[in-house]
Amino acid sequence: MLSMRVDPLRTMDELVAEFGDVVELKVPGDTFLLVAAADAAEQLLKPPDPERMRKGHAIQRVKRVLGNGLLTADGPGYLRRRRLAQPAFQPRTLDAYVPTTVEHVSQLVGSLTSGDVLDVEQAMDRLTLRIAGHTMFGVELGEERERRIHEALGVVRASFVPGLHPLAPMLEHLPLPIVRRFERAKADLVEIVDWIIAQRHADPKAAERTDVLSLLLGSKDADGTGLSDTELRDEAMVLLLAGHETTANALAWTSYLLAATPHAQAELQAQVDAVLADAEAPDASHVPQLTYARAAFTEALRLYPSGSVVARRSLDPLDMTWTDPDGSPRRMHVRAGTEIMMSQWNVQRDVRTWGEDAAVYRPERMLDQANEARHRHSFLAFGGGRRVCIGRAFATQQATITLAMLARRFRFELQPGMELPSRDRVETGFILRPRDGMHLVVRER
Ligand code: HEM
Known part of the structure; x- marks a missing residue:
């Protein structure tokens, strides 16, 4: 378990290579299961009684920052929250977000000069945060708040892995520097979300708005009560923060x-030139035609999903079945309360599903016919079942537009001497990222 904390990607690869698709890890007082089979993952993501399948341990840590919003909510009350937010992610609503996305990507494109060395993580982070602020909440966060969010999330990220330590619940009550930094970062994020909500209360045109915030503010239970102030803040926090960093990270990896x-x-570039032709900028009708940009993004998410596992705990015992590489059926009785980690990293790099070149970046594989025939849960970057990422189509739309607009004008080059990071150079804490960051040279085409 220690090596799982220190070097999880290598450890997961070694465990799966040695013990197979489902690996049981015992530590005093707890049992963990590592699941690397798409068919077993399906049973966990689509259980017979979804109410009895809960999120894993780490979600408690996420809850300390994001509160009890859609991402972290479990048990009764979850579905009400999902239904509440769903209209903001329907296709017609997403089409309405396109001009805002285009406007912000134009600003990014306009700020670049041939020969620049771009910190691509930072640039994408700023971009997706701005898009989230405008589309979801109708606010201009401004550079100062963007900087504070960026810094606060850095602190949260740095405390995520230490926060999973068994002693963490006790240490959190001590005035340690890491605890103080975490509390300050959290307070800063709460203050920004409260500011967003206050802006809306002060907005004379609030009644005309149709974004996520107005959906949340207008929501009513059967008995006529709306969300409490805390519920509203928690939901807003999740929608602002859960989506933008993951999308930015995936865009950075794609670049x-x-x-x-x-x-x-x-x-x-060839497809973007053909599809956009003389259009000044993409509009909603271009997005479905930009298939290569979409495939480039999805393929990057396959190799580097923002997280590395999707975790669950079942309240009931369950019998899990899967098929071994040699085709023989397997079964395991899983005790109630076992922490189960579905490994996106292993499932999405499995040569049996993705072929001998599974480790190679090849966007075409997302477009070929074999893709249709693949097991539905052999791609887990957005999770699956009823808790599948609510923002997946929005993230993909933003990425498609961003990649297309950048590719129309520029190409990216690795800096001299740089290459893709090896597995050992990829950090896993909160999000998968290269330890040395991502800096690319931008060249005008
Ligand atoms: C590439 C970008 C993204 C990735 C890789 C990603 C990944 C995920 C994953 C793996 C889950 C499932 C977690 C689980 O089942 O335990 C999830 C859920 C969720 N995501 Fe995303 N996400 C992305 C973008 C977004 C965006 C843009 C938004 C919102 C604007 C968003 C909001 C959410 C929410 C609210 C949930 C919880 C849904 C529920 O439980 O009903 N995500 N995401």
Whole structure:
């Protein structure tokens, strides 16, 4: 278990290679299961009684920052929250977000000069945060608040892994520097979300708005009560923070992988030029035609899903079945309360599903016919079942537009001497990212 904390990707690879698709890990007082089979993952994501399947331990840690919003809510009351937020992610609503996304990507494109070395994580982070602020909440966060959010999330990220330590619940009550920094960061995020809500209360046109915030403010239970102030804040916090960093991270990886794969970058440019032709900027009708940009993003998420596992705990014992590589059926009785980690990292790099070149970045595989035939849960980057990511289509739309607009004008190059990070150079804490960051040279086409 210690090596799982220190070097989880290598440890997961070694465990699966040695013990197979479902690995039982025992530590005093607890049992963990590592699941690397798509068919077993399906049973966990679509259990017969979803109310009895809860999120894993780490969600308690996330709750300390994000509160009890849609991402972290469990048990009774969860479905009401999902139904409440769902209209903001329907296709017609997403189409209405396109001009805002285009406007912010234009600003990014306009700020770049050929030869710049771009900190691509930072640039994408700023971009997706701005898009989230405008589309979800109708606010201009401004540079100062963007900086504070960025810093606060950095602190939260740094305390995430130490926070999973068994002694963490006790240590959290001590005035340690890491605890104080975490509390300050959390207070800062709460203050910003409260500011967003206050802006809306002061807005004379609030009644005309149709964004997520107005949905949340207007929501009523059967007995006519709306969300409490705390519930409202928790929901807003999740929607502002859960989506933007993951989308930015996936966009940064996509840019990085494209820079390292010139022929994929050339394919992307060719399709973007053909689809956008003389249009000044993409509109909602172009988005479905930009299939290569979408595939470039999804393929990057396959190799580097923002998280590395999706975790669950079942309140009841369950019998899990899966098929071994040699085709023989397997079964395991899983005790109630076992922490189960579905490994996106292993499932999405499985050569049996993705072929011998599974470790290679090849966007075409997301477009070929074999993709249709793959097991539905062989791609877990957005989770699955009823708790599947609510923002997946929104994230994909933002990414498609961003990649297309950047590719129309520029190409990315790795800095001299740089190459894709090896597995050991990828950090896993909160989100998968290269230890050395992602810096790319931008060249005008
Ligand atoms: C590439 C970008 C993204 C990735 C990789 C991602 C990944 C995920 C994953 C894996 C889950 C499921 C977690 C679980 O089952 O335990 C999830 C859930 C969720 N995501 Fe995303 N996400 C992304 C973008 C977004 C965006 C843009 C938003 C919102 C604007 C968002 C909001 C949420 C919410 C609210 C949930 C909880 C849904 C529920 O439990 O009903 N995500 N995401």
